[in-house]
Amino acid sequence: MLVWGALVTVGLAGLTRYSLTPGASARASSDWPHAISVQPGACDLTLVVSIHSKCPCSRATVAELARLLSRFPSKIHAYVLLVQPDASTQLEPVRQLSNVTIISDESGTLSDQFGAMTSGQTFAFDRAGRLRFSGGITASRGHEGDNAGSDAIAAIAAMLTNENLTTQQTPVFGCPLGAPGAGARSDTK
Numbered sequence: 001m002l003v004w005g006a007l008v009t010v011g012l013a014g015l016t017r018y019s020l021t022p023g024a025s026a027r028a029s030s031d032w033p034h035a036i037s038v039q040p041g042a043c044d045l046t047l048v049v050s051i052h053s054k055c056p057c058s059r060a061t062v063a064e065l066a067r068l069l070s071r072f073p074s075k076i077h078a079y080v081l082l083v084q085p086d087a088s089t090q091l092e093p094v095r096q097l098s099n100v101t102i103i104s105d106e107s108g109t110l111s112d113q114f115g116a117m118t119s120g121q122t123f124a125f126d127r128a129g130r131l132r133f134s135g136g137i138t139a140s141r142g143h144e145g146d147n148a149g150s151d152a153i154a155a156i157a158a159m160l161t162n163e164n165l166t167t168q169q170t171p172v173f174g175c176p177l178g179a180p181g182a183g184a185r186s187d188t189k
Contacts (some may be wrong), residue, residue: 068154
């Protein structure tokens with residue numbers, strides 16, 4: 001019984017550590033990348049969200065994105081970059097969101113141009129293409145609910161007339177998108 005209890009404790013500790021360990025931070029530029037065909041939307045804030053279609057944490061990111069879009073329907077437009085899209089993907093809810101453009105980013109090239117390295121990486125740009133936020137919009141891997149990333153984007157959307165805004169940054173919880181410049185790896189969840 002003692003061995004079983006110890007194994008359960010070690011297992012739970014490992015799961016907790018995994019859940020609370022963020023992925024690699026983005027190599028984000030302070031401005032919208034110039035060499036891409038996608039441009040900031042007409043809304044006050046344009047979000048770019050890179051999601052690996054097989055990452056189990058992606059559902060939570062999509063749920064948090066839905067909350068932000070419903071809270072600021074006329075201020076936010078989002079581009080969702082689906083890395084390694086899959087017909088059996090469990091991300092059908094993203095297709096039902098309004099103010100979202102879904103882009104198949106099969107090899108992760110577009111995500112790489114923005115600097116994303118982890119599924120769930122979210123960037124927020126103002127109308128002028130200046131980066132206002134870089135990070136994740138979940139509190140931990142696969143968990144929905146209140147979190148610093150969504151709060152930061154909500155604060156930015158609420159005060160976009162203030163030119164003295166600084167770029168906000170939070171950890172990203174999700175699977176790796178792939179090696180820099182190499183697109184997404186096939187061994188990623």
